[in-house]
Amino acid sequence: MQSTPRRAAVIGGNRIPFARANGRYARASNLDMLTTTLDGLVARFGLAGERLGEVVAGAVLKHSRDFNLTREAVLGSRLAPSTPAYDVQQACGTGLEAAILVANKIALGQIESGVAGGVDTASDAPIAVNEDLRKVLVAINGAKTVQQRLKLLAKLRPGQIVPDIPRNSEPRTGLSMGEHAAITAKEWGVSREAQDELAAASHRNLAAAYERGFLDDLVTPYLGLTRDDNLRPDSSVEKLAKLGPVFGKQLGDEATMTAGNSTPLTDGAALALLGSDEWAAEHKLPVLAHFVDAETAAVDYVHGRDGLLTAPVYAVPRLLERNGLTLQDFDFYEIHEAFASTVLATLKAWEDVEFAKDRLGLDAPLGPIDRSRLNVTGSSLAAGHPFAATGGRIVATLAKLVHEKGTGEGGRKARGLISICAAGGQGVVAILEAA
Template structure:
């Protein structure tokens, strides 16, 4: 078990900014990852007076990105109002990208390598990278290796087929199981006996909580409008349990399945960024830090042979992090659990209550226990806000830091599941 370093410096989340999230092929259809990320960063720069300033480092990423976007974060910095002397690097950990980027920035600050940094992420499913047909790509690469034009033509012409015009479209599918994330979660939902009613109820609260946050103006220092959009497009403030109950299952068995288009996150577009730094750095600039970024943990499960739930890795990450910090699952004022699917949130909570799972799988003496559900995703979650993959981490960190600042003191848990059977979790305190 890793131990926390005593010499580490306190890292503070100073604030965040995001653009409203939009449903795929909606208002951001023509915006690129770089456009959206730059908009989110420039909103952050404006809010915290960072124009022309060099921050220590900038980490960000996108799950779906073009090969030409290999230096996406640096290009975002160069197109933003930050000083061009701000270095940047790309991070990729599927849906954990945004939170992992924040962990990397936090670690650098904690070690004294930098005093400030920005972490974030962006994703678009509307402007997604479509690749050349794989057969065509191989032929083109073979032709490229030929020295003469004649040789290139000889390599190309006999092998070209009309069917090669069909491109490769990115799919949401686990390479090693051939199942989509929804299909994997349908298995988990059935295994943990997660009911349709429970999933719809979580979904309902997600929308209601987010709508209430907008109603109160709570999002005002967390969001800047983009392309005329001011509110998350996926939010359904007027949804009811009756409406949710009418939807047909979309994953698992089409008759008896429990997962619908509402209790699963839709494909969406958006970007977010979080400003972090030491307390001194913030104070020198007249900024009030919101919450400390205390610790983080990443876990992965064998969802292939051992058939663990693809999205249940946070169930492993959280107890390891709790032990290191001498905490119990109940020692939190807020729980921010990313709602990829309502079923995955509920299965995670159920796993922590389950004696057999906690003893056999997590190696604990007793279950972690239940959480107070009124503390879960109190300003809405991904089911309502939607989930532009790499942008979700920044949304959650910024929200939780503000919640802790408002409360005055307290502790919050962040849990994000990611493709490949991974989980990224963190603790914020104030």
């Protein structure tokens, strides 16, 4: 084993186009999409029959049949069946957390290669039986005599047929993610115009990235879809301005969050390939970037003062300090667009003097970023956001971006920051650097 940690290399990635829910991938399961995406990665990097160190992925919306999902995907793929795999789940942070786990094992010399990412379907979502019905069914299953079973069957009531459909709401607050984001948007005075501008830029940037072929070696078509079907290349601030609010409606005229500046429910999968430099060289594969460091934070959004999606605001300063960097030392910022307002509130928090002192415990705020470096090939507002797939999408995208740029200011290696907010008041952030 290595005595000092090395840096894991990001070699590339593969994803399927993201599809709006109940559309093109309505018939595809998590396992279908994850296996397809893994096989696409295997084909792209010539890994058929290879035993990798591990494959780590997850899904946020899971059926009970999705038990051991990632291992099942490996067994159905062209990777050697001797490749271990496990599932992780950290809501929207799943894909990036998976990459951190793989990168850390590579850094420690425990493995030489790994795949990280995730998958989600909002179409093929698990629908559970009503909780009262489930209790009766469990009891019937455990009953020993016919009489016991009949007695339990007599307890069934028509109302129990109503199924439990998963909702996009926080168990402890009962508010949807959008409602939480609306509170934060109001708190930071994020304007409707600024949100619509960010959304339009996301569509514009992703469309341009497709046009210049940037996604050619990142995306493999699936079920007839070749591009993310949420992408509106002709999106504009004017068009977005016509949409009515969907979150924070109780704010009346002050409601700012629309279907256009919030991410839609989407289906898809994304994976990134990591390895040691030596492993990449042995397999004649390029090293696009190195995984520098990562940090995870969490906030008390239930009883405390922080918003549900604001944990990255805390994670980034800690990550910067540990690495001796400032927020301005980056060539690219990949801030996951759960909602346009989330990105903008995060940036405002980093610029705020009082917030820096009172909440982050810093002498000075992190300061503004060069907005032309933000989500330069689009982000979740345009591509969509199949929850656990977003991290894999961003890791592969950013690795390619820093690789293309090569060097940044003063001849240093090009560097990028990833920031992903997640349900449960969590945030996962990481730094990649050109190889």
